Amino acid sequence: MTGVVGRSVESITGALRTVFTAEQVASADGFLQRRDPRVSLCSVAGLALAVMLTRTVAVTLCFGVVTVLLARLSAVPLRQLLARSAVVPLVSAVIVVPQAVLLPGDALVRAFGLAVTDGGVAYVVLFTLRVGVGVALLSLIVMTTPFSSVVAAMRELRVPVALVWVVAVTYRYLFLFFDELQRLVLARNSRTTGQSSLRDGWRDAKRLVGTFLLRTLDRGERVGRGMRARGGSRPPSPYSRSRAVDGGDYALVALAVVAVVGSGVIRWGL
Amino acid sequence: MGPVIEARGLTHEYPDGTTALRDVTVAIEAGERVAVIGANGSGKSTLQLVLGGLVEPTAGAVEYFGETADAEAVRDRLGVLLQDPDDYLFNTTVREDIEYGPAQLGMSRRAATQRVAHLAAELGLESLLDRPPFRLSGGEKQRAAVASVLAFEPDVLLLDEPFGAVDAGYRERILELVTDHEGTVVLFTPSVDVVPEVVDRVLVVGQDGSIAADGPVRDVLTDTALLRENGLQPPATVQLFEGILDADDVPLTVSDARAHLLDETR
Ligand SMILES: Nc1ncnc2c1ncn2[C@@H]1O[C@H](COP(=O)(O)OP(=O)(O)OP(=O)(O)O)[C@@H](O)[C@H]1O
Ligand SMILES: [Mg+2]
Numbered sequence: 001m002t003g004v005v006g007r008s009v010e011s012i013t014g015a016l017r018t019v020f021t022a023e024q025v026a027s028a029d030g031f032l033q034r035r036d037p038r039v040s041l042c043s044v045a046g047l048a049l050a051v052m053l054t055r056t057v058a059v060t061l062c063f064g065v066v067t068v069l070l071a072r073l074s075a076v077p078l079r080q081l082l083a084r085s086a087v088v089p090l091v092s093a094v095i096v097v098p099q100a101v102l103l104p105g106d107a108l109v110r111a112f113g114l115a116v117t118d119g120g121v122a123y124v125v126l127f128t129l130r131v132g133v134g135v136a137l138l139s140l141i142v143m144t145t146p147f148s149s150v151v152a153a154m155r156e157l158r159v160p161v162a163l164v165w166v167v168a169v170t171y172r173y174l175f176l177f178f179d180e181l182q183r184l185v186l187a188r189n190s191r192t193t194g195q196s197s198l199r200d201g202w203r204d205a206k207r208l209v210g211t212f213l214l215r216t217l218d219r220g221e222r223v224g225r226g227m228r229a230r231g232g233s234r235p236p237s238p239y240s241r242s243r244a245v246d247g248g249d250y251a252l253v254a255l256a257v258v259a260v261v262g263s264g265v266i267r268w269g270l
Numbered sequence: 271m272g273p274v275i276e277a278r279g280l281t282h283e284y285p286d287g288t289t290a291l292r293d294v295t296v297a298i299e300a301g302e303r304v305a306v307i308g309a310n311g312s313g314k315s316t317l318q319l320v321l322g323g324l325v326e327p328t329a330g331a332v333e334y335f336g337e338t339a340d341a342e343a344v345r346d347r348l349g350v351l352l353q354d355p356d357d358y359l360f361n362t363t364v365r366e367d368i369e370y371g372p373a374q375l376g377m378s379r380r381a382a383t384q385r386v387a388h389l390a391a392e393l394g395l396e397s398l399l400d401r402p403p404f405r406l407s408g409g410e411k412q413r414a415a416v417a418s419v420l421a422f423e424p425d426v427l428l429l430d431e432p433f434g435a436v437d438a439g440y441r442e443r444i445l446e447l448v449t450d451h452e453g454t455v456v457l458f459t460p461s462v463d464v465v466p467e468v469v470d471r472v473l474v475v476g477q478d479g480s481i482a483a484d485g486p487v488r489d490v491l492t493d494t495a496l497l498r499e500n501g502l503q504p505p506a507t508v509q510l511f512e513g514i515l516d517a518d519d520v521p522l523t524v525s526d527a528r529a530h531l532l533d534e535t536r
Contacts, residue, residue: 147362148369172360179404222357225324229350229358230418231374233342239369239379 030074032144036242037153039249040141046256048137051130053263057122060129063259067136074144084139089132093124100124147171148238156242161235168236176223180216184208272336273297274426274454275321280330282316282479290316291327292480296473298426298456305465305487306458308475309501314458315353317475318430321456322350346375349424353431353458355415359403364395364414367403371422382421389417392443408435416444426454433464463505466491466522476500492517 032040051063071081105119141150154164188208224232275298282291290313298304298321308314319325321332323341334344341348352358361367365386372382390396393413398406403414412434419427427448433441441464448455448468457468465472465487472490474497476482482500483490490496494504494512503509507527511520521527 146366148366148373175362176360219357222352222354223360225319226352226358226360228324228342229322229345229348229352230371230422231345233345234374236374238366238373239382 028075030076030144031248032070032074032140035249035252036245037145037149037240038157038242039245039252040145041150041153042157043252043256044137044141046260048134050256050259050263051134051137053260053267054130055126055267057126057129059263059266060126060133064129064133064136066255066259067133067140070140071136074140076140076143081136081139081143084143085132085136088135089128092131093128096124096127099127146241149241151236152238152240153242155235155237156240164236172223173220176219177216180219181212184212184215272300273333274300274335275332275456276336277321277332278330280317280320280327280332282313282320282325282327282329290479291320292478294330294479294481296481296484298454301454302471303455303469304457304471304473305469306456306473306475307460307462307465307502309477310460312475312477312501313479314460314475315430316479318350318353318428318456318458322348322428324350346422347425349419349422349427349429351415351419351427351429351432353434355408355411355434356404358415358418359411362402363400364403364406365399367414368395368399368417368421371418375422377422385421385423386417389420392447393417393440394443409437409440412436413440413444416447420447420451424453426456427451428456428458430458431460432457433459433461460502462491462497462502466505474500474502488518488522491522492520 035043047063047066051060054060054063067081068078071078100116100120100123101114103117103120103123105117105122107115108118108121109116145153151164151168154167155161185208188204226232275296277294277296280291280294281289283289294317306314306317316325320327323332323334331339332341333339334341335347338344359367361370368386368389369382372385373379377385386399390399393416395410395414395417398410398414403411406414412432413436416429416432419429429448432444432448436444445464445467448457455468457465459465470487472483472485472487473481474483474490477500483493483496491505492508494508497504504512505522507521507524510527511530515530519530521530
């Protein structure tokens with residue numbers, strides 16, 4: 001499978017795979033890396049909640065700035081953060097884009113009997129921004145804390161075992177899913193030569209999807225065995241990396257509390 | 271001590287109708303070193319998964335340590351290493367993968383940290399500990415997988431082709447680690463040449479998935495007709511001395527062959 005379809009599938013799967021992998025940033029020395037995992041997990045979750053509460057573009061942008069600052073302090077390259085957190089908001093933007101014409105407001109542009117309203121555009125922009133900043137915050141956690149520490153922190157915070165299980169398994173399977181997809185596409189591309197038409201590319205892509213689903217199921221089963229062989233049927237219990245809580249931890253918690261309270265006040269008033 | 275693993279009448283048929291195991295009965299005694307050899311597709315991996323309690327056989331039963339038929343109850347004592355390291359390494363970094371077993375199976379964090387450091391040094395993984403496993407080369411993945419199974423110090427090792435893509439130097443290291451393992455070792459492999467270096471007993475899985483032979487390493491590996499019938503080649507040294515020396519004197523390893531030749535020329 002060569003041509004446009006093949007190439008774009010390959011680059012998209014490559015990009016998606018990086019979204020779900022720990023990069024070496026986790027071992028770099030930075031602000032978030034030095035925090036107790038429980039503290040960073042709670043604080044970043046708090047910040048994400050605060051973002052979800054906001055109803056104005058300006059406040060959301062402020063949170064965006066906070067996210068960028070946290071990334072800078074933690075030696076996370078902004079490009080990598082962007083690459084990881086761009087996919088979800090872009091997809092959600094596509095989903096909410098019809099709201100631009102459906103919501104009432106003053107017409108900005110008219111075409112084909114539809115009017116793009118200012119209220120609609122504002123909604124789409126706000127929604128996409130909020131999702132983007134929220135996802136960027138969660139990516140920050142994943143990039144600066146080894147995944148097993150995140151799981152350990154959840155256990156220590158007494159998050160119900162069933163929920164921890166779901167998070168741990170979902171994360172691993174999402175990763176597996178993209179790993180398998182990329183391998184399949186690479187294998188296909190390496191065995192096809194010459195230029196194929198766009199239509200051939202699509203036909204091939206459809207066949208690929210069928211194979212892919214079977215292969216992922218199969219691989220999932222085998223990896224499941226790999227987990228079970230090492231005690232995976234017991235509740236997730238990775239070693240915790242908690243450490244003495246220090247000034248930086250308090251500062252981060254304070255920031256999160258202020259953010260949640262502030263967002264709440266701005267949204268609902270006192 | 272009785273057998274650590276005792277299997278009776280194991281038969282396994284995959285959902286698509288392939289019969290991979292046929293009426294396999296085998297007992298592995300404590301402390302034994304056993305190799306399970308067989309041609310590609312004979313059913314070695316299937317046997318390993320069934321013995322390791324990861325696949326339910328269609329017929330027959332397995333008992334562990336003479337006390338239970340539930341493999342999950344003795345998970346911490348069974349080290350089952352799958353053939354494909356991509357199925358075995360599923361964590362986000364190599365370190366997390368090596369620590370996964372010890373953490374899940376209740377080893378103390380301090381012991382695990384020491385174990386990780388030791389195995390990483392032995393298997394040349396120190397500089398790879400913070401890398402995601404899928405970014406490693408084939409041989410590096412294999413070494414990381416071997417480290418992951420040795421990390422929780424299981425009593426019984428069931429290793430499916432642990433030398434896959436590993437270069438000669440690290441193959442020696444893995445052999446040493448396996449030889450030094452204080453416990454039972456069952457090695458599933460199609461490469462007959464490494465077998466005499468580690469084991470004392472050999473099982474041959476025939477191409478129909480039944481046990482074609484079970485005996486001391488010398489008896490089985492010098493029976494060239496038996497090996498060829500089952501799609502295997504005898505070890506290189508056996509081929510070399512076949513018909514020249516008696517079966518009892520044929521050297522099984524290169525170092526034995528060399529010693530023999532030096533004796534002759536002196
Ligand atoms: N998931 C499966 N579904 C159907 N058939 C399978 C499956 N896995 C293995 N088989 C078949 O079962 C038989 C035994 O396979 P197995 O993997 O146990 O062989 P093996 O001896 O380990 O081979 P190798 O030396 O290549 O690793 C083969 O014929 C194989 O095609
Ligand atoms: Mg096999």
